[in-house]
Amino acid sequence: MYLKVARKLSFPQQQLLYHLSNANLGPTRAWNVFKEMCGGFENIGVTDVECRNYKRNLNNFIGTRDAQMVVDKLLSRQEFFDNFSVEFKKNKDDKTLIGLFWADDQAKQYYATFGDVVSFDATFRSNSVQESTTFSTFVIRDTGADYKIKKKTIEVIHEVKYTPSDCSVQCSCLRYECYGLLCRHIFYVLRMRKVDYFPMKYLQSRWSKNALIIKSVEKSKDGGTLSKSGCVLDSVLREI
Incomplete structure (x- = not known):
């Protein structure tokens, strides 16, 4: 054998x-x-x-x-x-x-809603700011970001620009430009300016309960879009 x-x-x-x-x-x-x-x-x-x-x-x-x-x-x-x-x-x-x-189809829906969640480019470009409007500049010392190099303390300072007319803010740390989240420096400035309502334009849909909407009507195989009644039903679901 x-x-x-x-x-x-x-x-x-x-x-x-x-x-x-x-x-x-x-x-x-x-x-x-x-x-x-x-x-x-x-x-x-x-x-x-x-x-x-x-x-x-x-x-x-x-x-x-x-x-x-x-x-x-x-x-x-x-x-x-x-x-x-x-x-x-x-x-x-x-x-x-x-x-x-x-x-596949599900991955495309996730990408359309959440963007690139697998990897991201570490480099970024800050958005250009129109300085024709009046804005306020705040300098904030970040106490939690002091670095000690060779027994020398380096103080990290961030600059926040706030425009009251359209309630737009921008911080030099560029956290919002990189991750889509407002940093604590911006929240501190908004609290100083006694802004009671959060600027809704900075609230992205990916962080809300409406990030993924279950479609009431399946997409047809010939690539057609949803019917008018299906769109109305989807809007009702979003309100719920």
Whole structure:
């Protein structure tokens, strides 16, 4: 039974070994799984060497076609899922895959509501401020952001510009420009100016209960929009 000519993986064993490899189980651990399923090593018919050889041959068979297999798999999903998008980019010289992007309908809805939640560009550009209108400038010392470098204390100072006419504020820390949240320096200035009502233009929909609205009417397959009655019903749901 343990002669080399008799040690061959059956097709069900090969299929199970393939699925176990997808679950991040190597050939040796897969062989231990075979042992538990068959009731002992003597009932398997192969050793861990055959499992490792099969895994090696499988990787050699895939070779450099693994990227093409991924692209073909994603392209095939467009036939079964509506509004599924796939974009990929190849190298002009050796035609290797250098970029791949895919998104389904739910991911697109999340992106439209919350923006890019996976990663963000650490660099930013501050918005230009029209200084033709009258505004007030406040200098605030951030006591919680003092840094001690080589036993020297560096005082961090932020400047807040407040325009009462349109209730617009801007802080030099640029927290709102980066994260969409007003900083504590702006709240301190608003409290000093006795602003009783929060500026609604700084309240983004992504932080409200209306961030995701359940559509009452499904989107038609031909790309049509919601009916007028469906839009009215959605507006009622938003009010609720």
